[in-house]
Amino acid sequence: MLYVIGLGLGDERDITLKGLEAVKKCDKVYVEAYTSLLSFGLSSSGLSSLEELYGKSITLADREMVEEKVDDILSEARESNVAFLVVGDPFGATTHTDLVVRAKKLGVEVEVIHNASVMNAVGLCGLQLYRYGETISLPFFTDTWRPDSFYEKIQSNRVLGLHTLCLLDIRVKEPSLESLCRGRKQYEPPKYMTIGTAIEQLLEVEHSRGQSVYNEDTTCVGFARLGSKDQMVVAGSMKELLTVDFGAPLHCLVIVGKTHPVEEEMLEFYTLKEYLKSQKKT
Amino acid sequence: MLYVIGLGLGDERDITLKGLEAVKKCDKVYVEAYTSLLSFGLSSSGLSSLEELYGKSITLADREMVEEKVDDILSEARESNVAFLVVGDPFGATTHTDLVVRAKKLGVEVEVIHNASVMNAVGLCGLQLYRYGETISLPFFTDTWRPDSFYEKIQSNRVLGLHTLCLLDIRVKEPSLESLCRGRKQYEPPKYMTIGTAIEQLLEVEHSRGQSVYNEDTTCVGFARLGSKDQMVVAGSMKELLTVDFGAPLHCLVIVGKTHPVEEEMLEFYTLKEYLKSQKKT
Numbered sequence: 001m002l003y004v005i006g007l008g009l010g011d012e013r014d015i016t017l018k019g020l021e022a023v024k025k026c027d028k029v030y031v032e033a034y035t036s037l038l039s040f041g042l043s044s045s046g047l048s049s050l051e052e053l054y055g056k057s058i059t060l061a062d063r064e065m066v067e068e069k070v071d072d073i074l075s076e077a078r079e080s081n082v083a084f085l086v087v088g089d090p091f092g093a094t095t096h097t098d099l100v101v102r103a104k105k106l107g108v109e110v111e112v113i114h115n116a117s118v119m120n121a122v123g124l125c126g127l128q129l130y131r132y133g134e135t136i137s138l139p140f141f142t143d144t145w146r147p148d149s150f151y152e153k154i155q156s157n158r159v160l161g162l163h164t165l166c167l168l169d170i171r172v173k174e175p176s177l178e179s180l181c182r183g184r185k186q187y188e189p190p191k192y193m194t195i196g197t198a199i200e201q202l203l204e205v206e207h208s209r210g211q212s213v214y215n216e217d218t219t220c221v222g223f224a225r226l227g228s229k230d231q232m233v234v235a236g237s238m239k240e241l242l243t244v245d246f247g248a249p250l251h252c253l254v255i256v257g258k259t260h261p262v263e264e265e266m267l268e269f270y271t272l273k274e275y276l277k278s279q280k281k282t
Numbered sequence: 283m284l285y286v287i288g289l290g291l292g293d294e295r296d297i298t299l300k301g302l303e304a305v306k307k308c309d310k311v312y313v314e315a316y317t318s319l320l321s322f323g324l325s326s327s328g329l330s331s332l333e334e335l336y337g338k339s340i341t342l343a344d345r346e347m348v349e350e351k352v353d354d355i356l357s358e359a360r361e362s363n364v365a366f367l368v369v370g371d372p373f374g375a376t377t378h379t380d381l382v383v384r385a386k387k388l389g390v391e392v393e394v395i396h397n398a399s400v401m402n403a404v405g406l407c408g409l410q411l412y413r414y415g416e417t418i419s420l421p422f423f424t425d426t427w428r429p430d431s432f433y434e435k436i437q438s439n440r441v442l443g444l445h446t447l448c449l450l451d452i453r454v455k456e457p458s459l460e461s462l463c464r465g466r467k468q469y470e471p472p473k474y475m476t477i478g479t480a481i482e483q484l485l486e487v488e489h490s491r492g493q494s495v496y497n498e499d500t501t502c503v504g505f506a507r508l509g510s511k512d513q514m515v516v517a518g519s520m521k522e523l524l525t526v527d528f529g530a531p532l533h534c535l536v537i538v539g540k541t542h543p544v545e546e547e548m549l550e551f552y553t554l555k556e557y558l559k560s561q562k563k564t
Contacts, residue, residue: 009396013299016290016397020299089398091405094544101408101547114291114403114509115298116371116396119411123373124394126383129401130419134444135412160438162416227396265383 002077002103004096006089006115007031009227012049019113023054026083028076030061032096033172050085058085062172066095070102077108089117118226118252122165125221125233126266127254133157135165138198138253140191148205154255155213161258166202168193168251192249195222199238199253214238219256221270222246236272244272284359284385286378288371288397289313291509294331301395305336308365310358312343314378315454332367340367344454348377352384359390371399400508400534404447407503407515408548409536415439417447420480420535422473430487436537437495443540448484450475450533474531477504481520481535496520501538503552504528518554526554 003022008014015023023029031050051058061084066073076082090096090112103110123129134157136150150166157164171191199220206214216239224232224246234244235256259267268274285304290296297305305311313332333340343366348355358364372378372394385392405411416439418432432448439446453473481502488496498521506514506528516526517538541549550556 006398008298010300013303014396016298017295017302018292021295089402089405091402091408091411094410097408097410097544097548101544101551104551112406114296114398114406116288116398117402117411120371120373120399120402121396123371124396126373126379128379129373129399130417130449132417133415134442135414137412156438156442160416167412262379262383266379269383269386 001081001109001111002074002100003081003083003111003113004090004100005083005085005113006117007085007087008115009088009118009121011228012053014115014227015053016113016115019115020054022081022111022113023056023083023085026056026081028080029054029056029058029083029085030073031058031085032066032087033060033062063095066099070099074103074106074108077103078106089115089119092117092119116227118167118223118250119165121226122221122223122252122254124226125223125235125254125270126263127163127221127256128260128263131161131163131257131260131263132165133160133162133257135167137167138169138193138201140169140171140193140197141201141204146204148209151205151209151211151213155211158213158255158257163257164255166198166253166255168195168198168253170250193251194249195224195244195246195251195253196242198251199242202255203238214255216242219267221254221256221267222251223253224248224251226250226252232275233270234272234275235267235270240272244275283363283391283393284356284382285363285365285393285395286372286382287365287367287395288399289367289369290397291370291400291403293510294335296397296509297335298395298397301397302336304363304393304395305338305365305367308338308363310362311336311338311340311365311367312355313340313367314348314369315342315344345377348381352381355381356385356388356390359385360388371397371401374399374401398509400449400505400532401447403508404503404505404534404536406508407505407517407536407552408545409445409503409538410542410545413443413445413539413542413545414447415442415444415539417449419449420451420475420483422451422453422475422479423483423486428486430491433487433491433493433495437493440495440537440539445539446537448480448535448537450477450480450535452532475533476531477506477526477528477533477535478524480533481524484537485520496537501549503536503538503549504533505535506530506533508532508534514557515552516554516557517549517552522554526557 005019134153217237221235222241287301416435418435499519503517504523
């Protein structure tokens with residue numbers, strides 16, 4: 001049996017009882033490392049907080065490993081119980097769909113254990129989840145690669161008055177260009193897009209496309225470390241949010257559409273003014 | 283402190299470790315009863331499976347109670363730790379946003395503990411969550427009340443090639459018309475919309491509006507008891523899904539938009555043909 005288990009968003013104690021019971025039944029435990037594991041106290045030096053909780057050793061599975069060794073993982077799962085742990089909910093990313101498809105094709109039984117993902121946890125700020133349009137992903141711009149197909153998607157959402165969740169780029173274990181040229185893989189340090197970079201890129205695209213989809217006065221909500229103890233949620237114009245230091249990753253951003261009174265009431269608690277007030281207190 | 287804690291979708295063991303620890307710290311525990319608690323083994327006769335797990339008694343809070351006694355709940359939360367348990371994730375429904383807004387206005391500290399909701403768990407069928415448009419709610423039609431404003435929303439989603447999640451009506455503790463006339467409240471038995479009723483209503487609206495937004499050959503995915511052991515996921519045309527008995531509630535429905543190959547590969551496992559094959563085996 002292959003158990004695909006969501007870990008939730010905060011730390012090791014965000015696993016469900018059902019998820020924990022499943023892990024304890026497993027002979028082999030993998031944790032996907034191609035989104036972010038920062039908040040789980042995982043580092044190159046170890047997976048201690050998770051391993052301690054489960055009483056088992058865990059294998060860190062980066063994208064490369066999952067792609068290369070998927071057959072090994074699946075043949076283990078055919079013979080015994082294997083857990084594949086995923087930050088958030090298992091179906092937040094296409095990669096996990098791939099894994100499940102391959103498992104099912106090989107006749108390996110799959111059980112999915114759900115958890116919170118960023119897609120529902122953003123509900124925290126009061127913007128209703130059913131009022132979101134298509135989710136967009138913002139990639140890091142490079143000198144030569146500045147894709148802006150997200151612009152039309154934001155436009156469609158805004159025409160309909162819908163909110164837009166922007167997922168921000170994460171680059172973990174990217175081979176460096178230099179190392180690729182030399183023929184042996186060396187990796188860039190991990191890179192996480194900040195809300196500041198996201199807003200700068202968004203405004204750059206608005207500037208070049210010029211269809212007034214949004215501007216620096218458009219209300220957004222910035223989220224950092226959603227689901228963690230030190231999470232940060234600040235609502236304000238793009239211009240205002242550019243002045244805020246959201247701290248450590250992960251960040252994500254919501255571009256606010258047309259709001260209802262109950263949504264506005266809740267957003268009031270997260271304005272930049274309220275945030276600065278709360279900072280003074282501590 | 284008011285802890286607003288998501289219970290997830292399946293049963294009592296879908297609470298997170300963090301959620302369970304919070305409940306154990308609380309002097310008073312409420313569980314909201316205005317969505318569905320069916321799968322949690324809760325009934326009018328008791329809340330046994332949850333109470334046993336928590337080692338505490340739980341107060342069932344229906345909509346009426348929350349609306350009438352919110353001040354009492356919040357003043358308890360000012361003095362002590364109070365847990366408010368919610369099926370799915372706390373921010374799936376507007377009602378919980380209201381509760382949090384009122385708490386914050388009174389200066390009561392609030393901690394939210396997230397969990398899976400139907401909004402992300404539908405990812406199970408392989409349709410990517412970022413390819414969904416606005417979520418719609420389908421209300422039960424009556425002889426005199428047949429609102430169809432969801433039609434334009436489905437249209438907007440389909441024009442953009444996006445999937446549409448349809449949440450189906452739940453009527454719990456609705457006063458009967460007869461009892462209202464007599465001046466004392468008596469309640470209708472709970473009523474949950476089935477996928478069959480949803481599709482019939484959708485087709486009726488298409489028939490009367492006639493803008494070819496969808497038809498009986500449009501591919502959909504029906505979900506019953508999502509997140510439970512006996513969950514059911516079947517993909518097929520509206521016409522095909524009308525022939526399927528999805529069994530006990532809760533049901534929900536996804537109208538499939540434009541699909542990518544990896545989405546199609548996964549949907550293949552859930553076709554009506556596959557479902558009938560799996561039924562023969564058991």
